Amino acid sequence: MKSIPLFPLNIVLFPDGPLPLRIFETRYVDMVKRCMREDAAFGVVLIREGNEVGPAATFDVGTMAKITDFDQLPDGFLGLSCVGQQRFRILGRSKQPDGLHLGEVEFVTAEPVMAVPERHARLATLLETVLPQLGGVYADIVMRLADAAWVGHRLAEILPIPLFEKQRLLEMNDPIQRLDALAPLA
Secondary structure (H helix, E strand, O other), X not given: OEEEEEEEEOOOOOOOOEEEEEEOOHHHHHHHHHHHHHOOOEEEEEEEEEOOOOOEEEOOEEEEEEEEEEEEOOOOOEEEEEEEEEEEEEXXXXXXXXXXXXXXXXXXXXXXXXXXXXXHHHHHHHHHHHHHHHOHHHOOOOOOOOEHHXXXXXXXXXXXXXXXXXXXXXXXXXXXXXXXXXXXXX
């Protein structure tokens, strides 16, 4: 078990997925400073009830976010570029005096690299076409179109599906099962 800072958001972060953030709350600015100083990541968890700036109940499975770049935004806020890493499950929760949420977590075993089955080849082709058109955070992404987990994670994050459905897809441990669930939606 490991203790990590948690960042409750109205977003589901998938492994290897991009996450741009605007940071303005003191507790999160301090968290970012600590993560940068210690070369550490923080946990992103989807809010089940509540909101980002107030009290919030979150799901138990989230994804570690590694800061890859930062800059001062024109509005004075801190801009972060992050990338999703390993998934985790929260086993215990606490809160610092400054309001920062902490989680006692266990890491979820990374999914094995598996080939995209022929029946889902069109999903990889779809990503190959769509991701470059999205630009922004996907402009320089290294595509792993033969990896079923990578294809499933990218589709789950870009398709316009409800957040609770994205969370269900994040919690799946079988990349082929995830592609089976996504195929009718793409």
